[in-house]
Amino acid sequence: MKIAVLGAGAIGCYYGGILAKEHTDVTFIARGRTYERLKHHELVVKSIDGDFSLPVNVIDSERLQGHAAFDYILLAIKSTGIEAAIEELKALMGDGTKIICLLNGIGNEERLAEVFGAERVIGGSAFISIIREAPGIVNHVGDGKLVIGEWQSRAHQDVGLIELEKRLLQAGAAACITSDIKRIKWEKLLWNITYNPLTALTQTRVGTALKDPDLKLLLERVSAEFLNLADKRGIIIREDYKTGLLTPDEAIQNHKTSMLQDFENGQPMELDAILGFVIQTAKQCEVSVPTIETLYHLLCFLERSH
Ligand SMILES: NC(=O)C1=CN([C@@H]2O[C@H](COP(=O)(O)OP(=O)(O)OC[C@H]3O[C@@H](n4cnc5c(N)ncnc54)[C@H](OP(=O)(O)O)[C@@H]3O)[C@@H](O)[C@H]2O)C=CC1
Numbered sequence: 001m002k003i004a005v006l007g008a009g010a011i012g013c014y015y016g017g018i019l020a021k022e023h024t025d026v027t028f029i030a031r032g033r034t035y036e037r038l039k040h041h042e043l044v045v046k047s048i049d050g051d052f053s054l055p056v057n058v059i060d061s062e063r064l065q066g067h068a069a070f071d072y073i074l075l076a077i078k079s080t081g082i083e084a085a086i087e088e089l090k091a092l093m094g095d096g097t098k099i100i101c102l103l104n105g106i107g108n109e110e111r112l113a114e115v116f117g118a119e120r121v122i123g124g125s126a127f128i129s130i131i132r133e134a135p136g137i138v139n140h141v142g143d144g145k146l147v148i149g150e151w152q153s154r155a156h157q158d159v160g161l162i163e164l165e166k167r168l169l170q171a172g173a174a175a176c177i178t179s180d181i182k183r184i185k186w187e188k189l190l191w192n193i194t195y196n197p198l199t200a201l202t203q204t205r206v207g208t209a210l211k212d213p214d215l216k217l218l219l220e221r222v223s224a225e226f227l228n229l230a231d232k233r234g235i236i237i238r239e240d241y242k243t244g245l246l247t248p249d250e251a252i253q254n255h256k257t258s259m260l261q262d263f264e265n266g267q268p269m270e271l272d273a274i275l276g277f278v279i280q281t282a283k284q285c286e287v288s289v290p291t292i293e294t295l296y297h298l299l300c301f302l303e304r305s306h
């Protein structure tokens with residue numbers, strides 16, 4: 001099985017790294033400082049399950065010609081970079097290559113399906129927490145499952161995916177295949193839309209926001225607006241997922257959301273995949289999401305003025 005990882009950041013280095021450690025043929029498609037680092041040094045994965053490092057295959061994303069076809073491409077860029085990544089994917093796709101999309105938010109799999117065909121797309125949601133400490137050095141700080149599933153079919157037709165799940169499990173990564181990935185993406189988005197915008201705006205960690213009465217009220221409003229929309233769209237969010245949302249464990253309370261990290265690092269925030277999608281869908285369904293809209297516009301302003 002030949003795997004390419006496009007986007008050698010936190011998620012890409014972690015999943016690509018553990019597969020490579022267990023002797024899967026993995027090639028990282030990286031750019032700039034990450035490409036230089038991985039070309040000359042080992043990939044370093046620090047992890048609550050045990051640290052490891054190893055030399056890896058790496059290709060410069062600016063020179064993508066004449067490479068052997070991959071079975072799967074793990075797409076692990078930020079959603080703000082999807083259009084540029086599509087051009088690189090065109091150069092990497094062989095006849096049978098499929099893209100496994102690990103991005104937060106909704107809209108990325110749909111865009112990939114438009115360009116490459118839904119049968120080439122595997123949706124994904126990673127309920128894990130990884131920090132990129134430096135180019136080629138990542139830190140796995142919070143455990144969680146990787147859920148993947150065919151975008152077009154609910155029938156588990158892709159035998160390669162079953163093999164990939166086996167390899168991830170053997171490598172010690174929690175992973176499972178679902179026949180319901182579109183619904184799972186809504187569940188992951190419930191978490192991201194509840195915590196990411198508000199913590200980025202107020203520069204707080206999850207636990208701090210939950211302990212503050214005003215921020216807690218807003219977290220509740222955002223999740224209620226999202227759940228109302230999901231309900232109107234006929235998307236079922238599991239009860240245990242809903243009840244656990246505002247009572248996270250200690251590790252998550254201490255978490256700095258990826259949107260806050262992006263803001264602090266001067267990187268674009270994933271506003272459209274997390275908030276824009278919800279606002280658009282709410283308009284189509286004639287559902288009101290005033291708190292979510294307010295947060296979106298404040299964050300757009302913040303991003304412009306940063
Ligand atoms: N980190 C986490 O714990 C989790 C992240 N996610 C989601 O996973 C996705 C990836 O996040 P994460 O790994 O944290 O992000 P990072 O910023 O750590 O990694 C993204 C990587 O992609 C690279 N990249 C972006 N565009 C291109 C391109 N066109 N060609 C080559 N390389 C490219 C970036 O390179 P450069 O550094 O040069 O910009 C960077 O190395 C996001 O949607 C995020 O929300 C989901 C669950 C958990």
Ligand SMILES: CC(C)(CO)C(=O)C(=O)O
Nearest residue numbers: 126127128129257258259
């Ligand atoms: C909490 C986490 C890391 C995923 O589990 C996340 O999605 C985020 O911070 O945006």
